[in-house]
Amino acid sequence: MAKQSNLNIFLDGFAHILEEQWQVDVLLKAGDSHPDAAISAHKLVLAARSKVFKKMLEEDECKTSSEKEIITLSEMKHEELKALVEFIYSDGSTPCAGHARSLYLAADKYDIPHLRDLSRNELISSLNASNALDVYVLAQIPFDDALNNAALSCIRINIATIAYSDELKLFAESNPNLTVEIMKACVEQSIKVRGVKENTELDEFKAPSQPVEAARPSLQKGRRSMDVGPIVSFEKKMITERPKKNIRKNPEIFCCRGHYVMLKRSCETVTFSELKHEELEALVKFVYSDVSKLSAKAKEHVRSLYVTADKYEIPHLRDLCRNELVKSLTLSNALEVLELSLIPLDNALHDAAFSYIINNLKTIANSLEFKLFATRNTDLTVEIIRAYMARRNIYY
Structure with missing residues (x-):
């Protein structure tokens, strides 16, 4: 017992001189400390426990005009700083309960590996x-x-x-x-x-072979029928996109297919700034087709045509594009199609893409x-x- 008692006295020596405030020569302050509240410590003890503290004490940056040097640990609260000082003066066996998170960060910042180990163990156990x-x-x-x-x-x-x-x-x-x-x-x-x-x-999700039509009524709700609307008769009009290339087509067809293409002059230029030239060509060809199916060219630009069909209110084109997008779902495009289904919300496309992702999530x-x-x-x-x-x- 005497030997153990002597060992305890030896191990508790630093804590004892801290308690007595014997020859303390540095003050530690936390970020939330009261102006008059500081924790006294010893430079030698801090330097022995932490290389970072040693370097700080060697430099002039922490010195003030006061009798004792002051080190401010602005990232810590007063109670956390108190726990840090108590550990530094302990025998190193004390668990870091209560402030494990802040002490873990402090141990890393001030290079106290043993404290980091103890704090990590406490974090894991809790x-x-x-x-x-x-x-x-x-x-x-x-x-x-x-x-x-x-x-x-x-x-x-x-x-x-x-x-x-x-x-x-x-x-x-x-x-x-x-x-x-x-x-x-x-x-x-x-x-x-x-x-x-x-x-x-x-097993890899298989896209349905039949067109998806379940959401069509709700998607068309509140929109004007595509079978009615004004037809303005003019001989020609010019359509342009970003590249300075022109496509001449009859305006009547565009007025039938989409409500948002409105013509007022005998020759008018409508710019589809969001489309590339090839995408615009595919749109024009669709407008002039029997609209029963997408052409191979249209399928190459199905994503942009889907967005265009929504913007210019061509529901049948949107339906065909949706069906093509669902049939062509792959591991590489499913996430993009899911995002596309939200502009605006298309339940059928969303559900198909979402299901595909869930069923192939390990790879995706x-x-x-x-x-x-x-x-x-x-x-x-x-x-x-x-x-x-x-x-x-x-x-x-």
């Missing part, structure tokens, strides 16, 4: 569904492999809860790339579905396109995560 996202972000500052893996594992285990939380939406807005990593981790793991272990990858989630998509569409990314969870009915 991981749960409510704090896993925050710890996952923390593990990136700078990257900490052990903490990163532990947080990601906790998120994956609790994804059924986390996916429907408000925190995930906020997380996705601030951390789209990390959201993609969460998605990849969820779809790549082996999971239990109704108690049977299986791989997450599904690992693509560069998905990272870019998540950056642009945080809400959609969260919805994909939720839909994937609901589709697979995952149990961990």
Whole structure:
């Protein structure tokens, strides 16, 4: 017992002189400290524990006109700074409970590796569904492999809860790339579905062979019928796009096909600034065709024609383009088509693209396109995560 007692006295020596305030020669202040509130410490102890503190004390930048030098740790609160000082003066075995997050950051900034190790262990042992996202972000500052893996594992285990939380939406807005990593981790793991272990990858989604017409009535609701409308008879008009090339066609046809092309003069120029020349040519050919199907040329420009059909109110062209987009869904274009379905919302196209993505998520989630998509569409990314969870009915 005497030997143990002597050991304790030896190990507690620094803490004892701090408590006595013996020969303290530096003051530490936190960002929220009262002007008169400071924590006294010893330069030698700080320098021995931290290379960063040693360098700061060697420089003149922390010196003031006061009798004691002052170091301000503006990123810390007073209670957090107090916990840091207590650890520095301890025997190094004290757990970092209570302020693990702030001490972890301080340990990294001020180069105190042992404190970082203890704080990491405390963060890992306290991981749960409510704090896993925050710890996952923390593990990136700078990257900490052990903490990163532990947080990601906790998120994956609790994804059924986390996916429907408000925190995930906020997380996705601030951390789209990390959201993609969460998605990849969820779809790549082996999971239990109704108690049977299986791989997450599904058979590749097959686009329907028949045209999708389910959403057509709702999409046309409130729009004027394309079978009626004014026909203004003039001999010729000129249509131009960005390149200075012209296409001469009869104005009557355009007035029939789309309400927004209105002519007032015998020869008028209408500029479709959003279209390239080849896209405009495909549009004109469609307008003059029997409109029963898309030509090969039109299929090459189906995306731009789909947008044009909506802008200039040509519902039948939009229907044909929608059908072509659904039939031609692939791993490389599904995300783009999903975005396209929101301009404006096209339920049939949206549902087809969304289902394709969910059924092929293991491949899509690992693509560069998905990272870019998540950056642009945080809400959609969260919805994909939720839909994937609901589709697979995952149990961990």
